[in-house]
Amino acid sequence: MELFNQLLQLMITGITVGSIYALIAIGFIITYNITGVLNFAQGEFAMFGALICISLVGVGLPLWISAILSIVLVTIIGMGFERLTIYPARHSSIPTMIIITIGASITFRGIGLIIWGTQPTSLKPFSGDTPIHLWHAVILPQNIWAIGLSVFCFIAMYLFFNKTYVGKAVTACVINRSAARLMGIKPETMSLAAVSVSAALGALAGIIIAPIAGASYSMGLMLGMKAFVAAVIGGLTNAPAAVLGAFIIGILESFTAGLWSSGLQDAVSFAVLLIVLFFLPNGIFAKSSGNRV
DSSP states (O other), X not given: XXXXXXXXXXXXXXXXXXXXXXXXXXXXXXXXXXHXXXXXXXXXXXXXXXXXXXXXXXXXXXXXXXXXXHHHHXXXXXXXXXXXXXXXXXXXXXXXXXXXXXXXXXXXXXXXXXXXXXXXXOOOOBTBOOOEEXXXXXXXXXXXXXHHHHHHHHHHHHHHHHHSHHHHHHHHHHHOHHHHHHXXXXXXXXXXXXXXXXXXXXXXXXXXXXXXXXXXXXXXXXHHHHHHHHHHHTTTTOHHHHHHHHHHHHHHHXXXXXXXXXXXXXXXXXXXXXXXXXHOTTOXXXXXXXXXX
């Protein structure tokens, strides 16, 4: 029974962490599908979201207002990032675009270091920290917020891309950019919208995880890399598969840290990345043609 409770606790922790990775991974996929760019600055949007929210709470604003303002501000940062980096270099080669986003990521971390310093900080939980007991495992209210908001955002993205005019316009740009232009759809505008939405999702992920793991100027690096692994599991085109991949990564990390060694949890994640890239480069849920399942 004790082993069962331990495994259940590790599963809860893994699902919570996986839900954070899922939000950032969806941002990766949205940006990649619209712009063709692997945005390695995606994790820094989470960093900005968390630290801006903490700063706003620190000056006396209510948590929910701080969270909304933080998401809006990070969305504006994302828009500026797209207009100043991705848009001017839209005709460049893929390696060039990747280097640009890596450079932006380093720049964002430098800005975070200058503004907030090296000292980690944290955000108070959204609805208190009274634990909820499931058998002998413990679920914190913040865990429920993380999982619930992740599921909500995934459902919202699904409805947006499949049930709205703008979402279908974005999808048209993914399928055939030239045909979309002929229909009056501007891929450049869709690119701005995609990066903006990705930035907002990243900010939300950072705000959610700040009460759980704290926040610092360097937090975006590993969050972004783990989300990238999840996106690769989905073949960089399949959002549902990326969400599932995020939960797989979160659970693997949790079990590795709990049953083996916390120092190896990052190694396990990147081992999964290498296995997928070597043997299933189209994603573990993709058909051999590379199309979405």
